[in-house]
Amino acid sequence: MLKTLVRRIEVAESAAVGRLKFSEDCICFPAKEPAVFFSDEEQETAYRVKCPLHGDRFQKHYHLFRPAWLRERQAMAWKNRDAQYKKAWLASDLPAPENGMPPMNADEARETI
Numbered sequence: 700m701l702k703t704l705v706r707r708i709e710v711a712e713s714a715a716v717g718r719l720k721f722s723e724d725c726i727c728f729p730a731k732e733p734a735v736f737f738s739d740e741e742q743e744t745a746y747r748v749k750c751p752l753h754g755d756r757f758q759k760h761y762h763l764f765r766p767a768w769l770r771e772r773q774a775m776a777w778k779n780r781d782a783q784y785k786k787a788w789l790a791s792d793l794p795a796p797e798n799g800m801p802p803m804n805a806d807e808a809r810e811t812i
Contacts, residue, residue: 721783726790727756729783737770745791756787770796 721727727750728734734757736742742759750756774796777785789795 722752725752725783726750726787727753727783728787729781732781732784733757733760734784734787735769735773737765737773741791741793745788745793748791 721729726748734742734745736745739761745756746759748756777796780788785795
C-alpha cells in the first residue's frame, strides 16, 4: 500500500512539472521553450545572468550553423512567446527580437558556419 501511494505521488509530481507557474522573482527560460540565441556572444551574455531562485537559467547549446533567416523567424515568433520567455530574455540585457534586429552581415554569416 505504501509503495502504491509513493508511486501515485511520483506520477502526480511528474505530471505537474509542465504546469508549474513561475515565481515573480524567477527569470529562468521555460523548459518547453528553450532559449534561441543568434550568436555565441549573446548566449554567453545571457548565461552570465543567474536566476536569484535557481541559479543557471538554461543549458548551453552550441550550434555549428545558424541560418540567416533565423533572425527574421525569431522576430516574427516574438509576439507568440510565453510571458516567462520574454521576461527571461529581457533580463539578459539583450534587445527584443521584434525591435528591429539588424540583419546578419556576411562576416557574421561566415562565423556561424
